[in-house]
Amino acid sequence: MRLTDFFDDAKASDPSIIIVEIPEKLLIELNLLTEGRWTQSKINGWSYRVDAANPSILTLRHVHVAKTKHINSKNQQASWNDDGSRHDKKSFNQKVGATSAAQTIARDALGLSDKIILEAIEASNGILLEAANLGDDLPQNVVLLRVAS
Numbered sequence: 001m002r003l004t005d006f007f008d009d010a011k012a013s014d015p016s017i018i019i020v021e022i023p024e025k026l027l028i029e030l031n032l033l034t035e036g037r038w039t040q041s042k043i044n045g046w047s048y049r050v051d052a053a054n055p056s057i058l059t060l061r062h063v064h065v066a067k068t069k070h071i072n073s074k075n076q077q078a079s080w081n082d083d084g085s086r087h088d089k090k091s092f093n094q095k096v097g098a099t100s101a102a103q104t105i106a107r108d109a110l111g112l113s114d115k116i117i118l119e120a121i122e123a124s125n126g127i128l129l130e131a132a133n134l135g136d137d138l139p140q141n142v143v144l145l146r147v148a149s
Contacts, residue, residue: 038071041105047071048109062087063109065102080106084116
């Protein structure tokens with residue numbers, strides 16, 4: 001029986017609460033239950049985790065990206081907020097964040113356009129790195145802006 005058939009056949013005397021069981025596998029395939037869980041990306045060897053926004057601690061919806069073998073190593077991950085800004089400023093791995101694979105995964109997971117530039121801040125010298133096209137090892141097309149103190 002389809003859910004619409006149930007509603008068509010429902011009578012006024014039927015209970016007002018309806019419980020619908022949906023297999024978890026189906027929800028995961030539809031990306032409805034992946035927030036907060038590491039998920040294998042479409043790019044072999046890479047995983048991501050999307051975390052919901054939390055207004056009480058002023059965090060935006062964001063994604064963590066890492067090679068699958070490094071999902072338990074915070075210093076081997078890059079993470080971005082859904083506005084393109086960096087999420088974890090202290091543990092952001094510059095090398096991971098500079099890869100095109102990580103940026104593609106982040107954009108896809110957050111539903112961001114290819115036109116959104118994901119940022120990386122090098123804390124040691126206060127330079128904001130915004131890269132539109134990044135290779136797998138080092139930034140190639142980089143715009144450098146000095147951050148005002």
